[in-house]
Amino acid sequence: MSSFVSNFKALASEKTHDLRHRQFIRTALRGYEAARDRRKGAFRSWESARQSAAETKWQAINHLDAHLVALTAKLEARGTKVHWASTAAQAREIIAQILRDKKARSIIKSKAMTSEEIHLNHALEQEGFTVVESDLGEFIVQLRRETPYHIVFPSMHLTRGEIKDLFQRELGDAPSDNPEDLTMVARRVMRQKYIAADVGFTGANFAIAETGMISITENEGNARLTAALPKTMVTLLGIEKVLPRFADLALFLPMLATAGAGQPMTCYNTMYSGPRQPGEVDGPEEWHVVLLDNRRTELLADVEQRDALHCIRCGACLNVCPIFRNVGGHTYGTTYSGPIGSVITPHLRGLQDWKHLSNASSLCGACTETCPVKIDLHHHLLHNRRNASVSKPAFFERMAYQVFGIVANEPKFWWLAKKIGWLTQPFQKLVKGSALDPAKAWTKTRDLPPMPQETFKDWWENRK
Amino acid sequence: MSERENILGRIREALQTKAPLPGPHQARGTVMPAVPAIRKWLPPVGTSAEEQTVLFAQNAADLKADFQLFASADELKTALVKVRDAEKWRRIASHGGVLSDFACQALGLPVVLTDRSYHVQEMEQCDVAITECDLLVAQTGGVVVTSRSAGGRALSVLPPHHVVIARRDQLVADLPAAFSRLQQKYAPDYPSMISFITGPSRTGDIERILVLGAHGPKRLTVFCL
Numbered sequence: 001m002s003s004f005v006s007n008f009k010a011l012a013s014e015k016t017h018d019l020r021h022r023q024f025i026r027t028a029l030r031g032y033e034a035a036r037d038r039r040k041g042a043f044r045s046w047e048s049a050r051q052s053a054a055e056t057k058w059q060a061i062n063h064l065d066a067h068l069v070a071l072t073a074k075l076e077a078r079g080t081k082v083h084w085a086s087t088a089a090q091a092r093e094i095i096a097q098i099l100r101d102k103k104a105r106s107i108i109k110s111k112a113m114t115s116e117e118i119h120l121n122h123a124l125e126q127e128g129f130t131v132v133e134s135d136l137g138e139f140i141v142q143l144r145r146e147t148p149y150h151i152v153f154p155s156m157h158l159t160r161g162e163i164k165d166l167f168q169r170e171l172g173d174a175p176s177d178n179p180e181d182l183t184m185v186a187r188r189v190m191r192q193k194y195i196a197a198d199v200g201f202t203g204a205n206f207a208i209a210e211t212g213m214i215s216i217t218e219n220e221g222n223a224r225l226t227a228a229l230p231k232t233m234v235t236l237l238g239i240e241k242v243l244p245r246f247a248d249l250a251l252f253l254p255m256l257a258t259a260g261a262g263q264p265m266t267c268y269n270t271m272y273s274g275p276r277q278p279g280e281v282d283g284p285e286e287w288h289v290v291l292l293d294n295r296r297t298e299l300l301a302d303v304e305q306r307d308a309l310h311c312i313r314c315g316a317c318l319n320v321c322p323i324f325r326n327v328g329g330h331t332y333g334t335t336y337s338g339p340i341g342s343v344i345t346p347h348l349r350g351l352q353d354w355k356h357l358s359n360a361s362s363l364c365g366a367c368t369e370t371c372p373v374k375i376d377l378h379h380h381l382l383h384n385r386r387n388a389s390v391s392k393p394a395f396f397e398r399m400a401y402q403v404f405g406i407v408a409n410e411p412k413f414w415w416l417a418k419k420i421g422w423l424t425q426p427f428q429k430l431v432k433g434s435a436l437d438p439a440k441a442w443t444k445t446r447d448l449p450p451m452p453q454e455t456f457k458d459w460w461e462n463r464k
Numbered sequence: 465m466s467e468r469e470n471i472l473g474r475i476r477e478a479l480q481t482k483a484p485l486p487g488p489h490q491a492r493g494t495v496m497p498a499v500p501a502i503r504k505w506l507p508p509v510g511t512s513a514e515e516q517t518v519l520f521a522q523n524a525a526d527l528k529a530d531f532q533l534f535a536s537a538d539e540l541k542t543a544l545v546k547v548r549d550a551e552k553w554r555r556i557a558s559h560g561g562v563l564s565d566f567a568c569q570a571l572g573l574p575v576v577l578t579d580r581s582y583h584v585q586e587m588e589q590c591d592v593a594i595t596e597c598d599l600l601v602a603q604t605g606g607v608v609v610t611s612r613s614a615g616g617r618a619l620s621v622l623p624p625h626h627v628v629i630a631r632r633d634q635l636v637a638d639l640p641a642a643f644s645r646l647q648q649k650y651a652p653d654y655p656s657m658i659s660f661i662t663g664p665s666r667t668g669d670i671e672r673i674l675v676l677g678a679h680g681p682k683r684l685t686v687f688c689l
Contacts, residue, residue: 028672042507049505054486062483065475072468078656084467136678137669155669163670179670183678190679195584211654221621221665221680227657228617229584239471246647250639251502253660254604264507264523265604265662268621268680274656281559281578281616283656293471301478307486374486 004333005356011331012360021157022326028156029319035262036316042264043254053255054374057310060209060242064300067209067242068291074212075289078274083290088118091292095120095201095234096127098288102232104129104198108190110216110223111135112203113151113313114236114292117335117348120201131201132193134222136186143170149329151336152260152315157328190222200230200284204237205256205312211246212273214289217256219267227272233284235272238292240309252312259372260314299347305380308343310373317367317377323360332357339367343380346388355388422451502640509603509637516602516637523605527663528676529684531605533632540629540689541570547685548573551625557582557590559615563629563689567594578615584622593623593681597630598658599645600686603638606662607686608646610655617657621665626681630688 015021040046060067072082085091099107107129109115121131121142133142137154141147143166148154155163160177167174167185175181194200202223206215214235216223227233243252249269257263276283299309318324318338329337334345334354342357358381367377389397407413425448431437433444454462510516517533524531534540547553548571557576558564568575571594576586587593595614597607607628611617620626636642646658665680676682 031672043505044508045505049502051486052502052505058483058486062479065472065479068472068475084471086467086470090467134679135669136667140669153669153672156672158670160671179673180675182670183667183675187677187679191588195588211651213654213658219665220667220678222678224621224659225618225679228621239475247502247640247643250643251506254506254639261668263662264526265606265660267663267666268659268661270657270659271654272657273654277611277656280611280656281580281582283611283617291471293474297471297474297478300475301481303481303483306483310486 002353004353007333008331008356008360011333012327015328015331016326021328024159025157025325025328028153029325032262032319036258036319037262039258039262039264043258046258049251049255050372050374053251053372054307054310056243056248056251057312057373058307060244061240061300061306061309063244064239064242067244068239070209071207071212071242072289072291074209075274078212078277079287080212080274081286081288083288084293085290086293088292088294091118091236091290091294092120092123094288094290095236096124096129098232098234099124099127099129099199102198102286104232106130106132106193106197107199107201108193108197108226108230109133109138109201110203110218110226111138111154112201112236113148113335114203114238115201116148117294118236118292120236132190132197134190134194134226135218135220136183136222139186139190140166143167147330147335150315150318151313151338152318157330194225194229197226197230199232199234200226200228201234201236202226204235204241206249206252207237207242208246208249208271209242209244211271213246213271214273215249215253215269215271217253217266217269219261219263221268224268224270227270227284228282231285233275233287235287235289236292237289238294238296240296240311255372256312256314259316259370295348299344302347304383305343305347307373307375308340308347308377308380310375311340311344312373313340314372316370316372320366320370322362322364322366327360339377339381340375343375343377343384346384351384351388352392355384358382358384358388418451418455425451503638506638506640507603513632513635516635517632520600520602520605520635523602524663524686525605527605527684529605529663529686531686531688533688537566537689540567540687543687544570544627547627551591553591555590556592556594557587557615557619557623558594559596559619561596561613563596563631564594564615567627567629567687578619584618587618587622590623592625592627593619594627594629595620597628597634598649599642600630600635600688601639601642601660602635604660604662606660608642609659609661610650611657612655620659620661621680624677624681625683625685626661626664627685627687630686632688635688 083094133139140155149157164174164177204214205217257266275287324338346354365378560579599608664684667678
């Protein structure tokens with residue numbers, strides 16, 4: 001068993017038994033559920049909107065080369081420097097080199113899951129740069145030296161009391177555990193950091209091929225400030241974020257807000273098309289856009305699962321997933337958790353190491369149903385299971401099925417197996433779930449139904 | 465070979481095999497929805513300008529933004545002075561423009577203008593930012609500002625209160641109309657920043673409880689003439 005699997009199992013078992021955690025997450029998501037449903041209901045047709053969004057992303061992803069060429073040509077025409085990175089290591093090096101060239105010391109960051117994916121903060125801190133996360137949730141988990149719990153709500157696992165203690169310890173400032181007071185502490189701390197930072201770093205939610213723009217969605221205004229005050233701006237963009245047309249945002253912005261947070265629109269949706277232009281009063285003098293592949297092209301080559309690249313990272317599938325809600329975000333051990341994380345992580349980080357995530361599913365399909373761009377998530381979990389067993393079949397599983405095949409094909413063996421089962425089942429209760437039980441992995445948390453006194457076949461033969 | 469060529473090469477190789485079209489419409493020849501089709505699925509906006517003004521006011525109220533419509537410049541002036549006194553403004557940040565100049569004059573306070581170079585620390589000390597805007601969107605209750613129309617990138621997010629002075633004819637019905645108006649006005653020479661501001665800055669990062677004024681303004685006021 002790889003360490004990824006054993007970590008997952010240990011944490012999952014711990015978290016599912018932590019009733020406080022489960023209750024807390026359920027309460028935290030209750031408001032989201034109500035708001036999301038109300039907002040979906042406000043659409044004249046949410047289903048048609050999903051179909052339109054799926055078709056638009058299909059167009060974008062299936063002509064990705066042309067869209068990226070158009071996007072980067074437009075960006076460069078207005079003075080943006082475009083970099084291409086095949087791997088996480090290349091992306092880290094490109095960004096570190098920009099900072100070295102600028103003789104930068106402090107970097108202010110707005111929320112970017114792609115930067116978590118390439119472990120950017122760690123790499124930059126190793127080189128002696130100061131990196132500050134400005135999104136409140138990210139700032140909190142950074143102070144705790146943790147990874148985000150959820151791709152949209154990074155600190156949703158923490159109570160106000162825990163955050164108060166954290167601020168008291170790390171910042172020496174926490175007037176009360178009132179969320180408003182705590183938010184104002186972060187606001188005060190961050191203000192001067194924006195003004196002092198040499199470089200502003202952002203992620204991206206969409207890239208518009210038609211006009212050469214990057215669109216950033218946020219509620220707090222931290223990305224707006226990050227893109228306004230520092231002299232140099234760096235944006236890290238996964239290549240799958242592209243949309244063909246400017247007007248497509250009219251559909252995607254309200255859908256992202258609705259699916260992601262139950263809002264009609266996120267507070268700030270901002271499109272950037274270049275560094276400060278002639279005649280403008282502020283903004284960065286230099287803007288670097290780093291395009292990141294990091295095995296997205298491998299996912300693109302898998303026709304069956306290509307639509308996983310349609311993902312707009314709204315987090316809706318995490319919120320409805322019974323597995324996510326019980327085991328929590330950190331248990332996954334991945335940058336992207338929940339159903340979408342279970343689908344794409346095997347592609348981004350290796351199937352054999354991460355196939356267990358596709359087994360950690362009830363296949364209820366709630367994720368597929370809620371996905372605003374109609375990614376066939378729960379079938380992709382099955383595809384991953386199939387691909388994993390084809391590329392490296394498990395010895396025990398193969399043996400078990402071979403034995404089952406022999407027994408099931410021979411009436412005498414089948415009759416014998418039934419008899420043995422019927423006779424030994426009462427003893428199974430004695431060892432259920434213990435080390436003596438051969439099927440302990442299964443029976444630890446499940447009951448076997450009792451074998452019938454009389455089988456259908458016996459009944460049919462004896463019915464007169 | 466450069467990384468650009470490597471990545472584009474891998475993409476082109478992957479795309480040699482076609483992916484099935486999404487959803488139940490696979491027989492259809494074309495797959496991209498036409499832009500006007502988008503409008504049909506979004507929340508309804510009514511047909512008349514009056515309905516849309518009412519809708520904007522409702523949506524703005526839901527977002528906890530203040531929206532007021534004025535019949536005359538005098539009324540606007542009175543309202544501005546009232547907020548100034550209530551919030552005890554001492555210093556304002558703004559930019560040159562017919563409406564913003566009018567507002568600054570009405571308020572009669574020291575002004576930090578962003579039209580030429582300005583000091584960030586000075587702007588940070590201001591109690592309010594007064595800007596113009598490009599559009600008001602009835603469907604969302606939000607405003608659209610750009611780096612060209614609203615005094616740059618920082619002005620509309622740095623001070624704790626953002627007051628937008630707008631004209632009635634800037635109200636558009638829905639998001640598709642907003643994008644098409646921006647395209648008509650600017651393409652191909654877009655301002656380097658276009659921002660859809662939908663309510664005052666907010667966060668729910670602590671126990672999913674709404675707090676206004678996370679990093680941007682705690683208050684957003686839209687005064688429309």
